[in-house]
Amino acid sequence: MAVIRVQAEDFDLGREVDAVRAGRTDIGAVVTFTGLVRDMGGGQPVSAMELEHYPGMTEAALSQIAAEAEARWPLQALSVIHRYGALNPGDQIVLVVAASPHRAAAFDAASFVMDYLKTRAPFWKKETTPDGARWVDAREEDDAAEARWRDA
Amino acid sequence: MAVIRVQAEDFDLGREVDAVRAGRTDIGAVVTFTGLVRDMGGGQPVSAMELEHYPGMTEAALSQIAAEAEARWPLQALSVIHRYGALNPGDQIVLVVAASPHRAAAFDAASFVMDYLKTRAPFWKKETTPDGARWVDAREEDDAAEARWRDA
Amino acid sequence: MKVLYFAWMRERIGLPSENVETSAGTVRALVAELAAREERYAAAFADMRAVRVALDQKMSDLDAPLDGVREVAFFPPMTGG
């Protein structure tokens, strides 16, 4: 069963990985993905970000994505933590931790979760720039990134 | 310039990622790979592992692999830390940290470094099993994993 | 039926959610009813290629029936992660 958390608070990468590894010696590979707020977006400086989400559906969508990953690869642990609310450049947004006996499964599962999360988890980013605040547009390359798992 | 370390001592994932992120707000994605000693190998229980390496050549090989990754993807940071000596099941063996503005580059670079490291960095594992100690055989799938980057 | 709006749809309509009395049989019919209400609704639903819909917190589409649905959400394409 995957760990799913949607929270305003920050998270600690080291602590989350320690929790996955604690008391076990059968894991061969741990892959983590951390997404951060960048100080540039759409070619403009970004001074702040607001992350809106759909409480209830967010958790359900992340759980569904995690379950698909667990059905597809031999995972020993999978954690998905996503923040919402007010964030600043350099802040952490999302963490995925995937553990498996083998490295390819851990890499693929973490990458799959991020690609699906981008297009299927109900989060919306609003960036503050010198021209004011604007909602971030969805990117076509995110649809393409998701599609490659369906063709595979 | 990549961070390359070959050491007997353990490393701290959280601290290494903090060092990469410190003082900057331009990173969008950090991918980490941690390789761990498994309690099973070749279908047998493993109670201990000895990791031998070729001092001098090891650092050169890892630096070369890191330079290839940096030439291939827009990386903002790349760290490769590999341990040698006596290890136990559950212990950390290797850490790769890749940071980039975009997630695909961070995932690909970390995966590339691991695939090349497996076949090109002079490390040899000896596992202790109930039948005694034995050198781990190189795996054909590691050659295949490396080859896919040459075809790409 | 509870109707929710997120991101710029929420801002354009000026509400995060509202209760809607409707006999619309499909999402498409509900959208037509809402868009006919006022300019701010018409603006929010002007480009349906940029609107996504979830029924009871599951992604759905314009032709989905509304029978038994308690919660309809409209929002732009997601941009999390």
Add this chain to the structure above:
Amino acid sequence: MKVLYFAWMRERIGLPSENVETSAGTVRALVAELAAREERYAAAFADMRAVRVALDQKMSDLDAPLDGVREVAFFPPMTGG
């Protein structure tokens, strides 16, 4: 010329390294000289498909010339990571 052995080659030969006086022109000729020395060397070099070679800490092959090379290392395929 310094010759190094790693992993099971080191164990089979019983030495991590040694200085070798040789006029061998290639790695292949050096291997033939070493293998002819004693049974433990012959055993270590019995299956050359399982032996890798580095010249001055760079991966090389059996046909590489030894002119100017200071350090030759023999070892099995790598198993790090």
